[in-house]
Amino acid sequence: MVETFGQNLQERIRALGPLCVGVDPSRKLLEAWGRPDTAEGLEFFSLAVLEAAAGSAAAIKPQVAYFERFGAAGYRVLERLIREARDAHVLVIADAKRGDIGSTNDAYAAAWLDDSSPLCCDALTVSPYTGVAALAPFFARVTEGRGVFVLAATSNDEGRTVQRARNDRDEAIEDYVLRSVAEMNQREEGLGGIGVVLGATRERPRFDLSRLAGPYLVPGVGAQGATPEHVGRLFERCPEGTVLVNVARAILDSGPERSALRDSVRRWRDNLSTFL
Amino acid sequence: MVETFGQNLQERIRALGPLCVGVDPSRKLLEAWGRPDTAEGLEFFSLAVLEAAAGSAAAIKPQVAYFERFGAAGYRVLERLIREARDAHVLVIADAKRGDIGSTNDAYAAAWLDDSSPLCCDALTVSPYTGVAALAPFFARVTEGRGVFVLAATSNDEGRTVQRARNDRDEAIEDYVLRSVAEMNQREEGLGGIGVVLGATRERPRFDLSRLAGPYLVPGVGAQGATPEHVGRLFERCPEGTVLVNVARAILDSGPERSALRDSVRRWRDNLSTFL
Numbered sequence: 001m002v003e004t005f006g007q008n009l010q011e012r013i014r015a016l017g018p019l020c021v022g023v024d025p026s027r028k029l030l031e032a033w034g035r036p037d038t039a040e041g042l043e044f045f046s047l048a049v050l051e052a053a054a055g056s057a058a059a060i061k062p063q064v065a066y067f068e069r070f071g072a073a074g075y076r077v078l079e080r081l082i083r084e085a086r087d088a089h090v091l092v093i094a095d096a097k098r099g100d101i102g103s104t105n106d107a108y109a110a111a112w113l114d115d116s117s118p119l120c121c122d123a124l125t126v127s128p129y130t131g132v133a134a135l136a137p138f139f140a141r142v143t144e145g146r147g148v149f150v151l152a153a154t155s156n157d158e159g160r161t162v163q164r165a166r167n168d169r170d171e172a173i174e175d176y177v178l179r180s181v182a183e184m185n186q187r188e189e190g191l192g193g194i195g196v197v198l199g200a201t202r203e204r205p206r207f208d209l210s211r212l213a214g215p216y217l218v219p220g221v222g223a224q225g226a227t228p229e230h231v232g233r234l235f236e237r238c239p240e241g242t243v244l245v246n247v248a249r250a251i252l253d254s255g256p257e258r259s260a261l262r263d264s265v266r267r268w269r270d271n272l273s274t275f276l
Numbered sequence: 277m278v279e280t281f282g283q284n285l286q287e288r289i290r291a292l293g294p295l296c297v298g299v300d301p302s303r304k305l306l307e308a309w310g311r312p313d314t315a316e317g318l319e320f321f322s323l324a325v326l327e328a329a330a331g332s333a334a335a336i337k338p339q340v341a342y343f344e345r346f347g348a349a350g351y352r353v354l355e356r357l358i359r360e361a362r363d364a365h366v367l368v369i370a371d372a373k374r375g376d377i378g379s380t381n382d383a384y385a386a387a388w389l390d391d392s393s394p395l396c397c398d399a400l401t402v403s404p405y406t407g408v409a410a411l412a413p414f415f416a417r418v419t420e421g422r423g424v425f426v427l428a429a430t431s432n433d434e435g436r437t438v439q440r441a442r443n444d445r446d447e448a449i450e451d452y453v454l455r456s457v458a459e460m461n462q463r464e465e466g467l468g469g470i471g472v473v474l475g476a477t478r479e480r481p482r483f484d485l486s487r488l489a490g491p492y493l494v495p496g497v498g499a500q501g502a503t504p505e506h507v508g509r510l511f512e513r514c515p516e517g518t519v520l521v522n523v524a525r526a527i528l529d530s531g532p533e534r535s536a537l538r539d540s541v542r543r544w545r546d547n548l549s550t551f552l
Binding site: 026111131133154 | 452
Protein backbone atom coordinates (compact mmCIF):
# COMPACT_ATOMS: atom_id res chain seq x y z
CA MET A 1 0.00 0.00 0.00
CA VAL A 2 1.22 3.49 -0.84
CA GLU A 3 2.07 5.63 2.22
CA THR A 4 -0.24 8.62 2.45
CA PHE A 5 1.16 12.11 2.13
CA GLY A 6 0.10 12.71 5.74
CA GLN A 7 2.19 9.78 6.96
CA ASN A 8 5.15 10.78 4.81
CA LEU A 9 5.01 14.36 6.08
CA GLN A 10 4.66 13.19 9.68
CA GLU A 11 7.87 11.14 9.37
CA ARG A 12 9.71 14.13 7.94
CA ILE A 13 8.48 16.43 10.69
CA ARG A 14 9.53 13.92 13.35
CA ALA A 15 12.98 13.68 11.81
CA LEU A 16 13.57 17.30 10.83
CA GLY A 17 11.11 19.48 12.73
CA PRO A 18 7.95 21.35 11.68
CA LEU A 19 9.46 24.00 9.40
CA CYS A 20 8.44 24.56 5.79
CA VAL A 21 10.57 27.15 4.01
CA GLY A 22 8.59 29.44 1.73
CA VAL A 23 10.20 30.06 -1.65
CA ASP A 24 8.91 33.56 -2.43
CA PRO A 25 11.13 35.16 -5.07
CA SER A 26 9.38 38.52 -5.11
CA ARG A 27 10.85 41.50 -6.93
CA LYS A 28 11.63 43.06 -3.58
CA LEU A 29 13.51 40.05 -2.24
CA LEU A 30 15.47 39.56 -5.46
CA GLU A 31 16.53 43.20 -5.22
CA ALA A 32 17.51 42.77 -1.57
CA TRP A 33 19.56 39.74 -2.61
CA GLY A 34 21.32 41.81 -5.29
CA ARG A 35 19.90 39.66 -8.05
CA PRO A 36 18.04 40.72 -11.20
CA ASP A 37 14.26 40.40 -11.33
CA THR A 38 14.47 37.87 -14.16
CA ALA A 39 14.11 34.12 -14.64
CA GLU A 40 17.87 33.87 -13.95
CA GLY A 41 17.51 35.74 -10.66
CA LEU A 42 14.57 33.48 -9.83
CA GLU A 43 16.63 30.38 -10.46
CA PHE A 44 19.57 31.49 -8.32
CA PHE A 45 17.21 32.41 -5.48
CA SER A 46 15.14 29.22 -5.60
CA LEU A 47 18.10 26.86 -5.68
CA ALA A 48 19.84 28.76 -2.85
CA VAL A 49 16.75 28.42 -0.67
CA LEU A 50 16.47 24.73 -1.52
CA GLU A 51 20.10 24.16 -0.58
CA ALA A 52 19.59 25.91 2.78
CA ALA A 53 16.42 23.92 3.47
CA ALA A 54 17.76 20.46 2.53
CA GLY A 55 18.37 18.37 5.63
CA SER A 56 17.01 21.09 7.96
CA ALA A 57 13.41 21.61 6.91
CA ALA A 58 10.64 19.10 6.27
CA ALA A 59 9.45 20.83 3.13
CA ILE A 60 9.66 23.85 0.86
CA LYS A 61 6.66 25.78 -0.42
CA PRO A 62 7.24 27.63 -3.69
CA GLN A 63 4.66 30.41 -4.09
CA VAL A 64 3.69 29.83 -7.71
CA ALA A 65 2.66 33.47 -8.34
CA TYR A 66 6.29 34.58 -8.22
CA PHE A 67 7.25 32.06 -10.91
CA GLU A 68 4.23 32.82 -13.07
CA ARG A 69 5.38 36.44 -13.38
CA PHE A 70 7.86 35.22 -15.99
CA GLY A 71 5.46 32.98 -17.89
CA ALA A 72 6.96 29.85 -19.42
CA ALA A 73 10.46 30.93 -18.43
CA GLY A 74 9.38 31.15 -14.78
CA TYR A 75 7.71 27.75 -14.99
CA ARG A 76 10.93 26.25 -16.36
CA VAL A 77 12.66 27.44 -13.19
CA LEU A 78 9.87 25.96 -11.08
CA GLU A 79 10.21 22.64 -12.90
CA ARG A 80 13.93 22.62 -12.13
CA LEU A 81 13.33 23.49 -8.47
CA ILE A 82 10.85 20.62 -8.16
CA ARG A 83 13.29 18.15 -9.77
CA GLU A 84 16.20 19.22 -7.60
CA ALA A 85 14.08 19.11 -4.44
CA ARG A 86 13.11 15.55 -5.26
CA ASP A 87 16.79 14.62 -5.66
CA ALA A 88 17.55 16.35 -2.33
CA HIS A 89 14.68 14.49 -0.57
CA VAL A 90 12.85 17.70 0.30
CA LEU A 91 9.05 17.61 0.07
CA VAL A 92 7.56 20.23 -2.25
CA ILE A 93 4.20 21.86 -1.60
CA ALA A 94 3.13 23.99 -4.56
CA ASP A 95 1.29 27.01 -3.22
CA ALA A 96 -0.97 27.65 -6.19
CA LYS A 97 -4.42 27.86 -4.56
CA ARG A 98 -6.04 26.31 -7.61
CA GLY A 99 -9.76 25.69 -7.66
CA ASP A 100 -12.47 25.55 -10.32
CA ILE A 101 -15.38 23.34 -11.30
CA GLY A 102 -14.77 19.58 -11.37
CA SER A 103 -13.82 19.07 -15.02
CA THR A 104 -11.26 21.87 -14.81
CA ASN A 105 -9.93 20.59 -11.48
CA ASP A 106 -9.16 17.32 -13.28
CA ALA A 107 -6.71 19.26 -15.44
CA TYR A 108 -5.20 21.13 -12.47
CA ALA A 109 -4.73 17.84 -10.63
CA ALA A 110 -3.00 16.44 -13.71
CA ALA A 111 -0.74 19.51 -13.80
CA TRP A 112 0.37 19.43 -10.16
CA LEU A 113 -0.13 15.92 -8.84
CA ASP A 114 0.38 13.55 -11.76
CA ASP A 115 3.71 11.75 -12.11
CA SER A 116 3.84 12.48 -15.82
CA SER A 117 3.73 16.28 -15.33
CA PRO A 118 6.93 18.34 -15.14
CA LEU A 119 5.25 20.30 -12.31
CA CYS A 120 4.37 17.21 -10.25
CA CYS A 121 4.78 18.05 -6.54
CA ASP A 122 4.17 16.21 -3.29
CA ALA A 123 1.21 18.41 -2.41
CA LEU A 124 -0.81 21.36 -3.68
CA THR A 125 -2.84 24.11 -2.02
CA VAL A 126 -6.40 24.45 -3.34
CA SER A 127 -9.21 26.97 -2.85
CA PRO A 128 -12.77 25.86 -1.99
CA TYR A 129 -14.78 28.79 -3.40
CA THR A 130 -16.43 26.36 -5.86
CA GLY A 131 -17.24 24.01 -2.94
CA VAL A 132 -15.19 21.31 -1.24
CA ALA A 133 -17.01 18.63 -3.25
CA ALA A 134 -15.80 20.20 -6.53
CA LEU A 135 -12.23 19.49 -5.41
CA ALA A 136 -12.74 15.71 -5.73
CA PRO A 137 -10.22 15.36 -8.62
CA PHE A 138 -7.49 16.59 -6.26
CA PHE A 139 -8.59 14.29 -3.45
CA ALA A 140 -8.55 11.34 -5.86
CA ARG A 141 -4.76 11.73 -6.05
CA VAL A 142 -4.39 10.90 -2.35
CA THR A 143 -4.32 7.19 -3.19
CA GLU A 144 -1.18 7.84 -5.24
CA GLY A 145 0.54 9.31 -2.17
CA ARG A 146 -0.12 12.93 -3.10
CA GLY A 147 -1.27 15.61 -0.68
CA VAL A 148 -3.80 18.41 -0.89
CA PHE A 149 -4.12 21.41 1.45
CA VAL A 150 -7.54 23.05 1.26
CA LEU A 151 -7.76 26.71 2.32
CA ALA A 152 -9.83 27.00 5.49
CA ALA A 153 -8.74 30.26 7.17
CA THR A 154 -6.12 32.32 5.36
CA SER A 155 -3.67 34.54 7.22
CA ASN A 156 -5.11 37.86 5.93
CA ASP A 157 -7.86 39.79 7.70
CA GLU A 158 -9.84 40.50 4.52
CA GLY A 159 -10.61 36.78 4.20
CA ARG A 160 -12.88 36.79 7.25
CA THR A 161 -16.01 37.99 5.36
CA VAL A 162 -16.08 34.81 3.31
CA GLN A 163 -14.39 32.37 5.68
CA ARG A 164 -16.62 33.21 8.64
CA ALA A 165 -19.83 33.45 6.64
CA ARG A 166 -22.35 30.84 7.75
CA ASN A 167 -23.68 28.08 5.50
CA ASP A 168 -27.14 26.51 5.61
CA ARG A 169 -26.04 24.29 8.55
CA ASP A 170 -25.22 27.54 10.44
CA GLU A 171 -21.57 26.57 10.29
CA ALA A 172 -18.76 29.02 9.51
CA ILE A 173 -17.19 28.30 6.11
CA GLU A 174 -13.81 27.63 7.76
CA ASP A 175 -15.49 25.01 9.98
CA TYR A 176 -17.28 23.51 6.98
CA VAL A 177 -13.90 23.07 5.25
CA LEU A 178 -12.31 21.54 8.37
CA ARG A 179 -15.24 19.18 8.96
CA SER A 180 -15.43 18.11 5.30
CA VAL A 181 -11.71 17.33 5.22
CA ALA A 182 -11.87 15.45 8.55
CA GLU A 183 -14.75 13.31 7.27
CA MET A 184 -12.74 12.34 4.20
CA ASN A 185 -9.59 11.56 6.17
CA GLN A 186 -11.47 9.52 8.75
CA ARG A 187 -12.53 7.08 6.05
CA GLU A 188 -8.86 6.02 5.77
CA GLU A 189 -6.38 4.27 8.06
CA GLY A 190 -3.66 6.44 9.60
CA LEU A 191 -2.99 10.08 8.87
CA GLY A 192 -4.78 11.08 5.67
CA GLY A 193 -3.47 12.90 2.67
CA ILE A 194 -5.87 15.82 2.85
CA GLY A 195 -4.80 18.76 4.96
CA VAL A 196 -5.94 22.31 5.44
CA VAL A 197 -4.34 25.75 5.40
CA LEU A 198 -5.01 27.54 8.69
CA GLY A 199 -3.40 30.93 9.27
CA ALA A 200 -1.52 31.33 12.56
CA THR A 201 -2.83 34.89 12.71
CA ARG A 202 -6.38 33.60 13.24
CA GLU A 203 -8.49 32.79 16.28
CA ARG A 204 -9.14 29.14 16.98
CA PRO A 205 -12.09 27.93 14.85
CA ARG A 206 -15.02 26.14 16.48
CA PHE A 207 -13.98 22.81 14.90
CA ASP A 208 -11.81 20.70 17.25
CA LEU A 209 -8.44 20.93 15.47
CA SER A 210 -7.21 17.66 16.98
CA ARG A 211 -9.80 15.76 14.91
CA LEU A 212 -8.65 16.56 11.37
CA ALA A 213 -6.80 13.24 10.86
CA GLY A 214 -4.64 15.11 8.37
CA PRO A 215 -1.90 17.73 8.35
CA TYR A 216 -2.06 21.50 8.82
CA LEU A 217 -0.11 23.97 6.71
CA VAL A 218 0.28 27.14 8.75
CA PRO A 219 1.18 30.51 7.19
CA GLY A 220 1.34 33.84 9.02
CA VAL A 221 4.41 33.26 11.21
CA GLY A 222 7.27 35.76 11.11
CA ALA A 223 6.76 38.77 8.83
CA GLN A 224 2.95 38.48 9.10
CA GLY A 225 3.11 38.71 12.88
CA ALA A 226 2.30 35.37 14.51
CA THR A 227 4.87 33.78 16.83
CA PRO A 228 5.88 30.13 17.31
CA GLU A 229 4.38 30.29 20.83
CA HIS A 230 1.04 31.29 19.34
CA VAL A 231 1.15 28.39 16.86
CA GLY A 232 1.95 26.05 19.72
CA ARG A 233 -1.14 27.19 21.64
CA LEU A 234 -3.40 27.13 18.57
CA PHE A 235 -2.56 23.50 17.78
CA GLU A 236 -1.77 22.28 21.31
CA ARG A 237 -4.00 19.20 21.19
CA CYS A 238 -2.97 18.05 17.70
CA PRO A 239 -0.97 14.83 17.25
CA GLU A 240 2.79 15.19 16.90
CA GLY A 241 4.02 15.76 13.38
CA THR A 242 0.77 17.07 11.95
CA VAL A 243 1.54 20.81 11.98
CA LEU A 244 3.82 22.25 9.32
CA VAL A 245 4.67 25.92 9.74
CA ASN A 246 5.63 28.01 6.74
CA VAL A 247 8.20 30.75 7.22
CA ALA A 248 9.32 32.79 4.22
CA ARG A 249 10.32 36.44 4.56
CA ALA A 250 11.67 36.13 8.12
CA ILE A 251 14.16 33.55 6.78
CA LEU A 252 14.74 34.97 3.30
CA ASP A 253 15.61 38.41 4.70
CA SER A 254 18.94 36.85 5.75
CA GLY A 255 20.04 37.38 2.17
CA PRO A 256 21.86 35.02 -0.17
CA GLU A 257 24.93 34.34 1.92
CA ARG A 258 24.98 30.55 2.26
CA SER A 259 25.81 30.09 5.93
CA ALA A 260 23.60 32.98 7.10
CA LEU A 261 20.65 31.50 5.20
CA ARG A 262 21.27 28.02 6.57
CA ASP A 263 21.64 29.38 10.12
CA SER A 264 18.37 31.24 9.76
CA VAL A 265 16.59 28.07 8.60
CA ARG A 266 17.94 26.13 11.60
CA ARG A 267 17.13 28.87 14.08
CA TRP A 268 13.51 28.95 12.93
CA ARG A 269 13.31 25.17 12.91
CA ASP A 270 14.65 24.96 16.46
CA ASN A 271 12.43 27.76 17.66
CA LEU A 272 9.31 26.12 16.19
CA SER A 273 10.31 22.71 17.55
CA THR A 274 10.21 24.11 21.10
CA PHE A 275 6.50 24.78 20.80
CA LEU A 276 5.26 22.00 18.53
CA MET B 277 -7.69 58.78 -20.71
CA VAL B 278 -7.37 55.03 -21.14
CA GLU B 279 -10.62 53.32 -22.14
CA THR B 280 -11.77 50.90 -19.44
CA PHE B 281 -11.93 47.20 -20.18
CA GLY B 282 -15.71 47.41 -19.70
CA GLN B 283 -16.03 50.05 -22.42
CA ASN B 284 -13.70 48.16 -24.75
CA LEU B 285 -15.64 44.92 -24.25
CA GLN B 286 -18.96 46.70 -24.73
CA GLU B 287 -17.82 48.03 -28.12
CA ARG B 288 -16.74 44.56 -29.18
CA ILE B 289 -20.02 43.02 -28.08
CA ARG B 290 -21.98 45.68 -29.98
CA ALA B 291 -19.95 45.00 -33.12
CA LEU B 292 -19.60 41.23 -32.91
CA GLY B 293 -22.21 39.89 -30.50
CA PRO B 294 -22.02 38.52 -26.95
CA LEU B 295 -20.09 35.29 -27.59
CA CYS B 296 -16.84 34.36 -25.88
CA VAL B 297 -15.31 31.15 -27.22
CA GLY B 298 -13.81 28.93 -24.53
CA VAL B 299 -10.41 27.48 -25.41
CA ASP B 300 -10.51 24.22 -23.45
CA PRO B 301 -7.93 21.81 -24.87
CA SER B 302 -8.78 18.88 -22.62
CA ARG B 303 -7.36 15.43 -23.23
CA LYS B 304 -10.80 14.31 -24.32
CA LEU B 305 -11.28 17.09 -26.89
CA LEU B 306 -7.77 16.66 -28.29
CA GLU B 307 -8.56 12.97 -28.77
CA ALA B 308 -11.87 13.80 -30.43
CA TRP B 309 -9.99 16.16 -32.75
CA GLY B 310 -7.55 13.36 -33.64
CA ARG B 311 -4.64 15.29 -32.12
CA PRO B 312 -2.05 14.10 -29.61
CA ASP B 313 -2.42 15.13 -25.96
CA THR B 314 0.85 17.07 -26.08
CA ALA B 315 1.98 20.69 -26.28
CA GLU B 316 1.91 20.33 -30.08
CA GLY B 317 -1.70 19.12 -30.00
CA LEU B 318 -2.49 22.01 -27.66
CA GLU B 319 -1.00 24.52 -30.06
CA PHE B 320 -2.86 23.22 -33.09
CA PHE B 321 -6.12 23.23 -31.16
CA SER B 322 -5.70 26.71 -29.66
CA LEU B 323 -4.76 28.41 -32.90
CA ALA B 324 -7.60 26.70 -34.76
CA VAL B 325 -10.11 27.97 -32.20
CA LEU B 326 -8.64 31.47 -32.39
CA GLU B 327 -8.92 31.45 -36.15
CA ALA B 328 -12.57 30.42 -35.97
CA ALA B 329 -13.31 33.07 -33.33
CA ALA B 330 -11.56 36.00 -35.02
CA GLY B 331 -14.07 38.41 -36.51
CA SER B 332 -17.05 36.43 -35.15
CA ALA B 333 -16.64 36.45 -31.38
CA ALA B 334 -15.94 39.31 -29.00
CA ALA B 335 -13.38 37.34 -27.00
CA ILE B 336 -11.73 34.02 -26.33
CA LYS B 337 -11.29 32.51 -22.88
CA PRO B 338 -8.39 30.08 -22.56
CA GLN B 339 -8.90 27.81 -19.55
CA VAL B 340 -5.41 27.97 -18.06
CA ALA B 341 -5.64 24.56 -16.35
CA TYR B 342 -5.45 22.79 -19.72
CA PHE B 343 -2.23 24.60 -20.59
CA GLU B 344 -0.70 24.11 -17.14
CA ARG B 345 -0.94 20.33 -17.63
CA PHE B 346 2.17 20.61 -19.78
CA GLY B 347 4.11 22.93 -17.47
CA ALA B 348 6.42 25.42 -19.16
CA ALA B 349 5.75 23.86 -22.59
CA GLY B 350 2.02 24.45 -22.14
CA TYR B 351 2.63 28.03 -21.03
CA ARG B 352 4.72 28.65 -24.17
CA VAL B 353 1.66 27.68 -26.19
CA LEU B 354 -0.51 29.98 -24.10
CA GLU B 355 1.94 32.85 -24.66
CA ARG B 356 1.72 32.26 -28.40
CA LEU B 357 -2.08 32.12 -28.32
CA ILE B 358 -2.19 35.43 -26.43
CA ARG B 359 0.20 37.09 -28.92
CA GLU B 360 -1.69 35.86 -31.95
CA ALA B 361 -5.05 36.87 -30.47
CA ARG B 362 -3.72 40.39 -29.94
CA ASP B 363 -2.62 40.51 -33.60
CA ALA B 364 -6.07 39.24 -34.64
CA HIS B 365 -7.85 41.87 -32.46
CA VAL B 366 -9.57 39.26 -30.33
CA LEU B 367 -9.86 40.03 -26.60
CA VAL B 368 -8.33 37.40 -24.34
CA ILE B 369 -9.74 36.58 -20.91
CA ALA B 370 -7.42 34.24 -19.03
CA ASP B 371 -9.57 31.89 -16.97
CA ALA B 372 -7.13 31.21 -14.15
CA LYS B 373 -9.25 31.93 -11.06
CA ARG B 374 -6.21 33.25 -9.20
CA GLY B 375 -6.58 34.55 -5.67
CA ASP B 376 -4.36 34.77 -2.61
CA ILE B 377 -3.41 37.31 0.05
CA GLY B 378 -2.54 40.83 -1.15
CA SER B 379 1.25 40.55 -1.52
CA THR B 380 0.86 37.38 -3.60
CA ASN B 381 -1.92 38.90 -5.68
CA ASP B 382 0.56 41.63 -6.64
CA ALA B 383 2.63 38.94 -8.33
CA TYR B 384 -0.39 37.31 -10.01
CA ALA B 385 -1.48 40.71 -11.31
CA ALA B 386 2.03 41.23 -12.70
CA ALA B 387 1.86 37.82 -14.37
CA TRP B 388 -1.50 38.26 -16.10
CA LEU B 389 -2.18 41.98 -16.42
CA ASP B 390 1.18 43.71 -16.78
CA ASP B 391 2.33 44.74 -20.25
CA SER B 392 5.83 43.40 -19.62
CA SER B 393 4.60 39.83 -18.97
CA PRO B 394 4.46 37.26 -21.79
CA LEU B 395 1.11 36.14 -20.33
CA CYS B 396 -0.43 39.63 -20.33
CA CYS B 397 -4.13 39.36 -21.23
CA ASP B 398 -7.02 41.78 -21.51
CA ALA B 399 -8.71 40.35 -18.43
CA LEU B 400 -8.34 37.67 -15.77
CA THR B 401 -10.78 35.67 -13.63
CA VAL B 402 -10.05 35.81 -9.88
CA SER B 403 -11.41 34.00 -6.84
CA PRO B 404 -12.55 35.89 -3.71
CA TYR B 405 -12.03 33.21 -1.02
CA THR B 406 -9.41 35.47 0.61
CA GLY B 407 -11.92 38.38 0.51
CA VAL B 408 -12.76 40.86 -2.24
CA ALA B 409 -10.54 43.49 -0.55
CA ALA B 410 -7.49 41.21 -0.89
CA LEU B 411 -7.95 41.39 -4.68
CA ALA B 412 -6.98 45.09 -4.75
CA PRO B 413 -3.74 44.48 -6.74
CA PHE B 414 -5.87 43.16 -9.61
CA PHE B 415 -8.33 46.04 -9.41
CA ALA B 416 -5.41 48.50 -9.50
CA ARG B 417 -4.76 47.36 -13.10
CA VAL B 418 -8.13 48.71 -14.23
CA THR B 419 -6.59 52.15 -14.75
CA GLU B 420 -4.28 50.57 -17.33
CA GLY B 421 -7.30 49.33 -19.31
CA ARG B 422 -7.18 45.78 -17.92
CA GLY B 423 -10.21 43.83 -16.77
CA VAL B 424 -10.91 41.55 -13.83
CA PHE B 425 -13.79 39.09 -13.43
CA VAL B 426 -14.43 38.13 -9.81
CA LEU B 427 -16.18 34.80 -9.20
CA ALA B 428 -19.61 35.43 -7.70
CA ALA B 429 -21.70 32.35 -8.52
CA THR B 430 -19.97 29.56 -10.40
CA SER B 431 -21.86 27.24 -12.73
CA ASN B 432 -21.45 24.10 -10.59
CA ASP B 433 -23.93 23.03 -7.91
CA GLU B 434 -21.26 22.21 -5.31
CA GLY B 435 -20.34 25.89 -5.11
CA ARG B 436 -23.63 26.81 -3.42
CA THR B 437 -22.47 25.96 0.14
CA VAL B 438 -19.88 28.72 0.04
CA GLN B 439 -21.47 31.14 -2.42
CA ARG B 440 -24.81 31.22 -0.63
CA ALA B 441 -23.39 31.28 2.89
CA ARG B 442 -24.32 34.48 4.72
CA ASN B 443 -21.79 37.03 5.96
CA ASP B 444 -22.10 39.22 9.04
CA ARG B 445 -24.39 41.62 7.11
CA ASP B 446 -26.71 38.63 6.50
CA GLU B 447 -25.87 38.87 2.83
CA ALA B 448 -25.17 35.84 0.62
CA ILE B 449 -21.50 35.68 -0.44
CA GLU B 450 -22.51 35.95 -4.12
CA ASP B 451 -24.40 39.18 -3.28
CA TYR B 452 -21.44 40.47 -1.27
CA VAL B 453 -19.21 39.99 -4.33
CA LEU B 454 -21.72 41.66 -6.66
CA ARG B 455 -22.26 44.61 -4.30
CA SER B 456 -18.52 45.09 -3.66
CA VAL B 457 -17.76 45.12 -7.39
CA ALA B 458 -20.65 47.51 -8.11
CA GLU B 459 -19.41 49.92 -5.44
CA MET B 460 -15.96 49.99 -7.01
CA ASN B 461 -17.28 50.44 -10.55
CA GLN B 462 -19.67 53.21 -9.50
CA ARG B 463 -16.71 55.33 -8.41
CA GLU B 464 -15.71 55.59 -12.10
CA GLU B 465 -17.28 57.19 -15.16
CA GLY B 466 -18.81 54.81 -17.72
CA LEU B 467 -18.69 51.05 -17.66
CA GLY B 468 -16.02 49.90 -15.21
CA GLY B 469 -13.25 47.40 -15.66
CA ILE B 470 -14.34 45.07 -12.88
CA GLY B 471 -16.80 42.36 -13.81
CA VAL B 472 -18.11 39.22 -12.20
CA VAL B 473 -18.50 35.59 -13.20
CA LEU B 474 -22.12 34.50 -12.83
CA GLY B 475 -23.11 31.01 -13.94
CA ALA B 476 -26.12 30.79 -16.26
CA THR B 477 -27.15 27.63 -14.45
CA ARG B 478 -27.88 29.64 -11.28
CA GLU B 479 -30.99 31.32 -9.91
CA ARG B 480 -31.08 35.10 -9.98
CA PRO B 481 -29.19 36.50 -6.96
CA ARG B 482 -30.85 39.05 -4.68
CA PHE B 483 -28.54 41.83 -5.98
CA ASP B 484 -30.10 43.82 -8.83
CA LEU B 485 -27.96 42.67 -11.76
CA SER B 486 -28.62 45.84 -13.75
CA ARG B 487 -26.61 47.85 -11.18
CA LEU B 488 -23.15 46.27 -11.55
CA ALA B 489 -21.77 49.05 -13.79
CA GLY B 490 -19.39 46.42 -15.15
CA PRO B 491 -19.47 43.35 -17.39
CA TYR B 492 -20.68 39.81 -16.71
CA LEU B 493 -18.83 36.70 -17.83
CA VAL B 494 -21.36 33.90 -18.04
CA PRO B 495 -20.36 30.22 -18.11
CA GLY B 496 -22.75 27.26 -18.02
CA VAL B 497 -24.34 27.58 -21.47
CA GLY B 498 -24.31 24.60 -23.83
CA ALA B 499 -22.76 21.42 -22.44
CA GLN B 500 -23.51 22.47 -18.84
CA GLY B 501 -27.19 22.82 -19.61
CA ALA B 502 -28.25 26.48 -19.66
CA THR B 503 -29.84 27.90 -22.82
CA PRO B 504 -29.46 31.33 -24.48
CA GLU B 505 -33.12 32.02 -23.59
CA HIS B 506 -32.34 31.45 -19.94
CA VAL B 507 -29.36 33.83 -20.09
CA GLY B 508 -31.58 36.42 -21.74
CA ARG B 509 -34.09 36.21 -18.89
CA LEU B 510 -31.43 36.22 -16.16
CA PHE B 511 -29.84 39.43 -17.44
CA GLU B 512 -32.93 41.03 -19.03
CA ARG B 513 -32.54 44.40 -17.34
CA CYS B 514 -28.78 44.78 -17.93
CA PRO B 515 -27.43 47.43 -20.31
CA GLU B 516 -26.63 46.32 -23.85
CA GLY B 517 -23.14 44.94 -24.33
CA THR B 518 -22.48 44.06 -20.71
CA VAL B 519 -23.12 40.31 -20.86
CA LEU B 520 -20.49 38.04 -22.39
CA VAL B 521 -21.48 34.39 -22.68
CA ASN B 522 -18.81 31.72 -22.76
CA VAL B 523 -19.43 28.65 -24.88
CA ALA B 524 -16.76 25.97 -25.12
CA ARG B 525 -17.64 22.31 -25.55
CA ALA B 526 -20.84 22.92 -27.54
CA ILE B 527 -18.69 24.71 -30.14
CA LEU B 528 -15.50 22.66 -29.88
CA ASP B 529 -17.39 19.39 -30.40
CA SER B 530 -17.65 20.44 -34.05
CA GLY B 531 -14.11 19.13 -34.44
CA PRO B 532 -11.12 20.68 -36.18
CA GLU B 533 -12.61 21.08 -39.62
CA ARG B 534 -12.19 24.79 -40.34
CA SER B 535 -15.55 25.67 -41.88
CA ALA B 536 -17.56 23.50 -39.44
CA LEU B 537 -15.85 25.20 -36.51
CA ARG B 538 -16.43 28.66 -37.91
CA ASP B 539 -20.08 27.85 -38.66
CA SER B 540 -20.55 26.62 -35.13
CA VAL B 541 -19.08 29.86 -33.71
CA ARG B 542 -21.43 31.94 -35.86
CA ARG B 543 -24.47 29.85 -35.06
CA TRP B 544 -23.89 30.30 -31.34
CA ARG B 545 -23.16 33.99 -31.74
CA ASP B 546 -26.40 34.52 -33.69
CA ASN B 547 -28.43 32.43 -31.29
CA LEU B 548 -27.12 34.36 -28.28
CA SER B 549 -27.65 37.70 -30.03
CA THR B 550 -31.36 36.93 -30.32
CA PHE B 551 -31.73 36.95 -26.56
CA LEU B 552 -29.15 39.51 -25.42
